[in-house]
Amino acid sequence: SDHSLTYPKCPEEMDWASYYPAYAVQNQDEQKQEQRTESESHDQHPVPPEDAPSKAISKPVEIADIGCGFGGLLFALAPKFPDTLILGMEIRTSVTSYVQDKVRALRAQNTSTSSFQNVSCIRANTMKFLPNFFSKAQLSKIFLCFPDPHFKQRKHKARIVSYTLNSEYAYVLKPGGMVYTITDVKDLHEWMVGHLEKHPSFERVKDEELESDACVEIMRQETEEGKKVERNKGEKFVAVFRRMKDPPWP
Numbered sequence: 401s402d403h404s405l406t407y408p409k410c411p412e413e414m415d416w417a418s419y420y421p422a423y424a425v426q427n428q429d430e431q432k433q434e435q436r437t438e439s440e441s442h443d444q445h446p447v448p449p450e451d452a453p454s455k456a457i458s459k460p461v462e463i464a465d466i467g468c469g470f471g472g473l474l475f476a477l478a479p480k481f482p483d484t485l486i487l488g489m490e491i492r493t494s495v496t497s498y499v500q501d502k503v504r505a506l507r508a509q510n511t512s513t514s515s516f517q518n519v520s521c522i523r524a525n526t527m528k529f530l531p532n533f534f535s536k537a538q539l540s541k542i543f544l545c546f547p548d549p550h551f552k553q554r555k556h557k558a559r560i561v562s563y564t565l566n567s568e569y570a571y572v573l574k575p576g577g578m579v580y581t582i583t584d585v586k587d588l589h590e591w592m593v594g595h596l597e598k599h600p601s602f603e604r605v606k607d608e609e610l611e612s613d614a615c616v617e618i619m620r621q622e623t624e625e626g627k628k629v630e631r632n633k634g635e636k637f638v639a640v641f642r643r644m645k646d647p648p649w650p
């Protein structure tokens with residue numbers, strides 16, 4: 401159950417700085433406070449801060465991994481896109497904590513491949529309130545890797561691709577932005593392709609174009625599910641869709 405989940409009222413309300421501390425921006429009151437602290441030894445009456453610390457970061461998240469699981473994709477993308485903020489979204493508490501702990505550990509190690517300051521993970525039910533986290537046309541890439549298949553007909557409404565959810569993905573993606581999908585379940589692949597093709601905001605990216613897209617290889621090789629399917633010699637079905645420009649108003 402996700403009753404305990406809290407959501408920001410809007411993207412600006414999110415405490416992004418606690419997820420990406422290296423990108424936190426100081427607000428003016430914090431700067432003033434720092435100046436005050438510097439001159440405190442001379443000041444008999446230091447003034448208390450007027451405002452809470454800023455929650456803002458210097459650039460927006462641009463890549464979202466929906467249902468990120470244990471974060472294999474996130475940690476492989478981080479060094480590939482060192483200047484882009486990447487966010488994993490995961491509904492399971494323990495799995496989210498695992499990824500958050502790993503982010504902390506990798507940041508502390510500060511390896512030569514990446515500082516991992518650009519990657520983070522949040523607990524969220526992405527089927528609800530996605531536009532509370534991201535503003536219109538904010539994202540350049542959304543990954544839907546090995547989503548739960550929900551095989552039974554009556555469970556199909558729990559699938560993370562549907563006409564309604566595709567409209568949310570279209571809202572948060574910029575024109576030219578991409579939705580990457582991969583699954584080992586043929587029926588789910590056909591479902592995702594069918595629903596995304598039917599949606600007026602998306603067009604399918606041709607296979608030739610995908611050959612030069614590093615994200616496709618990362619999604620195949622670096623996700624935990626991708627590795628599992630590889631071990632079992634299963635098939636992986638990939639489909640990528642581009643967010644088209646909205647047509648002009650009549």
Ligand code: SAM
Pocket residue numbers: 466467468469470472489490491492495524525526527544545546547548623624625626
């Ligand atoms: N993407 C990972 C991979 O490829 O290895 C994990 C795939 S796993 C089969 C599906 C993940 O989606 C699970 O970790 C599950 O908890 C998560 N999930 C399912 N529904 C979700 C939702 N509505 N919001 C966020 N995460 C969700």
